[in-house]
Amino acid sequence: MKQRNGFLREMRRNRTLYAMLLPAVLLAVVILYIPMAGLVVAFKNYQYNLGIFDSPWAKYGGFDNFRFLFISGKGFSITLNTAFYNLFNLVTSQALSMVVAIVITEMRGRIFKRATQSVIFLPYFISWIIVGSFAYNFFNYEIGSLNNMMEALGGARVNLYGIPGAWVFIIMAFNCWKWVGYNSIIYIAAITSIDAECYEAADIDGANIWRKIAYITLPSVKPTVIVIFLLNISRILRGDFQMFFQLIGMNGQLFNATDVIDTYVFRSLISGGDVGMTAAATLYQSVLCFLIIIAVNWLVKRTEPDYALF
Amino acid sequence: MKKAFRSLALALALALLMGMLPAAALAADNPLDTSERVELVMYLFGNEPPRYPAMLEEFNKMALEELNCTLSVYFIGWGEYTTKYPLLLSSNEEIDLIYAATWIDFANLAKRGAFLPLEDLLPIYCAESLKDQPPEALVQGSVDGHVYAYTSNVKTYSAYGAIVRGDLREKYNLPPVTDFDSYAAYLQAIVDNEPSFTDAAGGYNDPLFEDAWMFSKGLHPLTGSTGGVYYIDTTAEKPTVFAAHEWEGFREMAEKMKDWSDRGFWPKSILSITDDGGTMMKQGVAASRVHNFDNYVSDYIQNPNEWKIEWTNLVPKINHLSYLQDTMAVPSSSKHPDRALMLLDKIRTDARYYNMLTYGIEGVDYEFDENGFVKVANQDTFASEPGTWGFRMEKFHRQGVGAPPTYVEEKAALEAAVVPNIFRSFNMDTAPVKNEYAAMQNVYAQYYYPLSVGVSTDLDADIAKLAEQATAAGNDVVKAELQRQVDAFYAANAK
Known part of the structure; x- marks a missing residue:
């Protein structure tokens, strides 16, 4: 009462x-x-004329649509791959973004600073389709510029499309190249909002640039880092489909090292178009993401309660 | 007693009513009644030509006057069809006519209620055009005994062959290509002498070499098209379903493709090439490609005549492809299926309607030359056949100006090589094993495609790996289900 x-x-x-x-x-x-409510379609045997709610339930208590993910033991490896790539790409691209942001804010010449920032930002506007053809023209065995360069320098040609392991780093590099300019803006904003008096005081005390970065800049952007990290963790099981698909495409040789949930689902269902199965794959990703973000937030709350999202 | 009498009377009255209903309905309104003005919606594939709205305005004047209806046409772009097409059908948006085909999952969609059954409607509303429809086309458009597709009636062939440049072949004094070996000789000459062609055979991530090879051995893909996983041998007494990698000739083919790959007929990173062979030929990157007759004709038209593009069929026994390659269907969301079919009937029988939708406005967008070939005024404002393949008619269908001079003879030669194959009417249903089938498709993308273009450093290990993964994905389950369907189909249709 x-x-x-x-x-x-x-x-x-x-x-x-x-x-x-x-x-x-x-x-x-x-x-x-x-x-x-539409998520229920993941458990249905979807009929076009009956619609989402009136379609009959799928076999095995509604879980039939999930089976293709796990049937050949692929589910586990693609889930791991997805988490690994997202974490690896998150850490590398964010770290590099921070470095770029610090360097840019420390630059003196105004025109040079703007020009640098624009050039670094540019890749953000280039679509993955075009990046995919860059990659092909750069890395292919017969006429790729990388191989031409290696040969000119007296090295041997390498067929990178036959070495799955190399693509972990190629994907990482392209991901950084594309996102660093965009991400660094957030850090530049965070850095410029640091009180200039702190730096002046440090100058008077005789701190050099490294000390200023280590003791003023980095601690001040820490909350930003944590928020960005938490926000991205929620997407950790969603591969950047465009990136993986345009760089790897249908090249089966590379799948073991590069297959993520999104590309696996795309390939398996491209000619099937089963609404229930696609919904099942998305639901699987969402549920895992939800669990991960709850766990990570709980961890953050235990160690740094001020920075937790909720 | 009284009670019993009353129920009897009721039953009698009911029976009378029920018997009278259809008769009354027929008598009350003429089925071909067009007194109500309706707006019909049609969805086609492709890009809308800039002059399409202008054409449609003229088209609608005609349709309004003669059929009291107007037509709106929307295009589903090539970049979005995989998601948009099923979405349109599942959203219950009111659509009266839509393009459909085997390759966009017609059978599965039909089975799941996306389309209206047409067997009772066609004889009434499409009586005229039905006369020109081959009976097997209606069978092929059927799923579970209902006709869902009113297909195009243009004949297409299961022939695949090598498209080569005659000028280069003559330059190196090579005989015409007749089989895989003479094709290899041509490719070898290119690789040895013409380094500017970096991809002699026009190989890319979906190259069709292996499809053509398997078709040439008399194997029939259960999907009815290229890129299939499951095949039957049509030359065998009783068809047995097998996956491509289980075929006895698979090892030989893998060796052949590895040999071709090692000889440099296509780049090592072939699976990452996304430009198709035709585009690469135009760009001067490829000196040939493997494809069908229609693609040869369009290559001939689009490239310089002095290239003397030639095509040789590499598949000795060919069939008419299923008419389900291109069809129109009526979505179950349609409010006016009768009027939609009446308009479709008109399009299929009246050259004025057909030509307008297909070529634009005569004198502005196109004209017919003295050979009856279509001369397009401007490819950029109205290229021929914008998404109209679903109602393409043999009697109205015309070649573009610039088609090979030997077109008629070559087509006749194909027609002569046709053998019947009842399995062209077989519509595979993967729904009962959808999980295993999806997993198999994935295994094929990962382990089979590389082998099919000879990308392998250790054939034995890679073939073993493929077999092992296929078994894990549930190959046996899919095979058993498909075998059951094939047996049932064979029992019902074999003479």
């Missing part, structure tokens, strides 16, 4: 604030929560 009174009183007291919140809540409910 008391509880309900408390709730009503709270609502009455802050009614303006709640009214302001209402549109956002409504939007979230309509756009994010109501469509979740």
Whole structure:
């Protein structure tokens, strides 16, 4: 009884604030929560004329649609691959972004600074399809520029398309190349918001540039790093499909090292188009992502309670 | 007693009513009634030509006057069809006519209720055009005993062959290509003498060498098209389903392809090439490619005449491909299937309607030359046949200006080489084993495709790995199901 009174009183007291919140809540409910009911299609044997809710349930208590993911033991390896690539790419591209942000903020010449930033930012606008053909023209055995260069320098030609392991690094490099400019903007913003007085005080105390970076810049951007990390963790089981598909495509030789959930699902269902199975794959990713973010947030909360998301 | 009498009376009345209903319905309104003005919606594949709306305006004037309907056409682009097509059918958006085909999963969609059954509607609303429809085309468009597809009636062939440049062949004094060995001799000459062709055979990530090889040995893919996993041997007494890697000639083929790859007929990174062979020929990167008759004709038209492009069929026993290659269907969301079919009937029988949708406005977008070939005014504003393959008609279908002068003889030669194959009407249903089939497709992409283009350093190990992975993916389960379907089909259709 008391509880309900408390709730009503709270609502009455802050009614303006709640009214302001209402549109956002409504939007979230309509756009994010109501469509979740459609997830049920992952457990259905979808019929076009019956629609999502009237279609019959799939076999095996509704779990039939999930079987293709695990049937040949691939499910485990592609899940691991996806998590590994996302983590590896996250760490490398964020670390490099931070370095770039620090270097850019430390630059003196205004024109040179702007030019550098623009050049680093440029790859963000290049679509993966084009990057894919860059990669082919760069790495292929017969006419690739890398191999031409190696030969000119007296080395032997290498067929990179026959060495799956190399692609871990090639993918990492392309990912950094594409995202560093974009990500560094967030860090540049974080760094410029650091109080200039800190640096002036450090100058007076005789700190050199390395010390200033280590003791002022890095600790100040730490919250930004953690937030970005947490936000990206929620996507850790979603491969950047465009990147993997355009760089690797249908080259089966490389799949063992480069196959992620998204590419596996794409290849398996491209000619099937089974709505239930695609929904099942997405649900699988979402549930795992949800568990991971809960776990990571819990960890952060235990060690650095101020930085936890919720 | 009274009660029993009353129920009897009721039953009698009911029986009478039920018997009368269809008759009443027929008498009340003429089925070909067009008094209500309707707006029909049609979805086609491809890109909308810039002058399409102008053409459609003219088309609709005609349709409104004669059939009291107007047509809106929407195009599903090549970049989005894999998602948009099933989405359109599942969203229950009102669509009256839509393009469909084997390669976009027609049978599965039909089985899952995406289309309306047409067997009762066609004789009423498409009576005229039905006269020109080969009976087997209706069989091929059927799933579970219902006709869902009203297919194009143009004959296409299962022939695959080598498209080579006659000018280069003559330059190196080579005899015409007649089989795989003479084709290899041509490719070897290119590799040895013409280094500017970096991909002599036009190999890319879906090259068709292995498909052509298997077809040439009399194997029939259960999908009816290229890139299949499961085959039957049509020359065998009773068809047995097997996966491509289980075929007794598989090892020989893998060796052949490895030999060709090692001789440099295509680049080592072939599986990462996404430009198709035709594009690479045009760019001067490839000196040949393997494809079908229609692609040869378009290569001939699009490339300089002095290249003297030639094509040789490498598959000795060919069939008419299933008419289900290109068809129109009525989605189950249609509110006016009767009127849609009446319009389709008109398009299929009236050259004015057909030519307008296919070539544009006469005198502005196209004209016919003295040979009856189509002369397109501007490829950029209205290229021929924008998505119209689903209702392409043999009697109206015309070649573009610039087709090979030998076109008619070559087509006649193909027609002469046709042998019947009842399995062209077989529609494989993978739904009961969809998980295993999906896993198998994936195993093939990873382990079979590389072998099929000779990308392997250790054939024995790679073949063993493929077999092992296929078994793990449930190859036996899929095979058993498909064998059951093939047996049932064979029992019902073999004479």
